[in-house]
Amino acid sequence: MTLPNFVKPVLDQAADLGLMAIFFLVLALLVKGAKAWSDARAAAEETRINLILYGVDQVLMTPIVVLIAAAFAQTVHAMGWDAPGAALWDKFGGIATAFIAVFLADFLGYWRHRLQHSALLWPGHAVHHSDTQLTWFSLNRMHPIDRLGTILDLIGLTLLGFPTWAVALAVMVRHYYGAFIHADVPWTLGRFSWVFNSPAMHRWHHARDEEISGKNFATVFSVFDRAFGTYYCPGPCTVPLGIEAPMAPGALGQYLYPLQVWFSPRPQPVETH
Numbered sequence: 001m002t003l004p005n006f007v008k009p010v011l012d013q014a015a016d017l018g019l020m021a022i023f024f025l026v027l028a029l030l031v032k033g034a035k036a037w038s039d040a041r042a043a044a045e046e047t048r049i050n051l052i053l054y055g056v057d058q059v060l061m062t063p064i065v066v067l068i069a070a071a072f073a074q075t076v077h078a079m080g081w082d083a084p085g086a087a088l089w090d091k092f093g094g095i096a097t098a099f100i101a102v103f104l105a106d107f108l109g110y111w112r113h114r115l116q117h118s119a120l121l122w123p124g125h126a127v128h129h130s131d132t133q134l135t136w137f138s139l140n141r142m143h144p145i146d147r148l149g150t151i152l153d154l155i156g157l158t159l160l161g162f163p164t165w166a167v168a169l170a171v172m173v174r175h176y177y178g179a180f181i182h183a184d185v186p187w188t189l190g191r192f193s194w195v196f197n198s199p200a201m202h203r204w205h206h207a208r209d210e211e212i213s214g215k216n217f218a219t220v221f222s223v224f225d226r227a228f229g230t231y232y233c234p235g236p237c238t239v240p241l242g243i244e245a246p247m248a249p250g251a252l253g254q255y256l257y258p259l260q261v262w263f264s265p266r267p268q269p270v271e272t273h
């Protein structure tokens with residue numbers, strides 16, 4: 001019996017998710033001991049919402065993002081775009097190209113993430129920040145509108161002329177490292193934090209206090225935040241997480257939140273005589 005075409009990618013995805021769940025469960029048990037269980041119970045309700053957002057994202061948004069990025073790449077090639085970097089990547093060879101692709105993808109992601117914190121785009125990105133019990137799986141708490149922003153990273157890498165394999169590798173590395181920095185472990189990574197982002201650093205980015213959450217925008221490297229004045233990591237994060245604004249509970253509340261903010265009538269200034 002042959003399985004329908006869509007079954008294999010779904011099984012692959014489920015296996016990948018299962019392995020990641022086991023990895024982060026073992027990590028939590030090693031770092032926190034029995035407290036890992038009570039922390040997991042505390043995060044259960046938000047994880048349930050994250051699972052719904054993740055499922056919709058995989059079925060709806062991932063194909064849309066891949067299709068738009070592929071259509072853009074095809075159009076650029078058809079127009080004869082001579083990417084300035086393409087010849088360079090050929091000369092550099094595989095390992096250097098892979099490293100530069102991840103590094104530049106993180107640079108583009110840094111600026112895209114800063115844009116997502118602008119007044120206009122924040123309502124969409126606030127959904128990612130609404131999780132108060134951050135776990136590795138919180139990476140997948142993302143509103144579809146916010147998710148469209150990742151197309152900018154792919155467009156940037158395409159314009160720089162990276163081969164498809166290097167773009168795919170950069171996406172994969174940033175995805176797994178992204179899960180790592182959301183993990184509920186207090187690690188600052190010590191001296192490695194001069195170069196790499198840490199779970200503590202990203203946890204500060206999820207602080208409820210907006211002054212603090214306006215820091216630490218990159219995913220893999222800390223060097224961009226250090227270079228552009230947005231680095232903040234005084235130690236393991238100890239402040240409440242989430243957002244200040246009220247958001248209706250459940251997955252539906254998450255989906256509706258940005259639309260409510262964008263389309264609700266603004267309060268009129270009170271006239272004084």
Ligand SMILES: [Zn+2]
Pocket residue numbers: 113117125129205
């Ligand atoms: Zn953010």
Ligand SMILES: [Zn+2]
Pocket residue numbers: 128139182202206
């Ligand atoms: Zn995050």
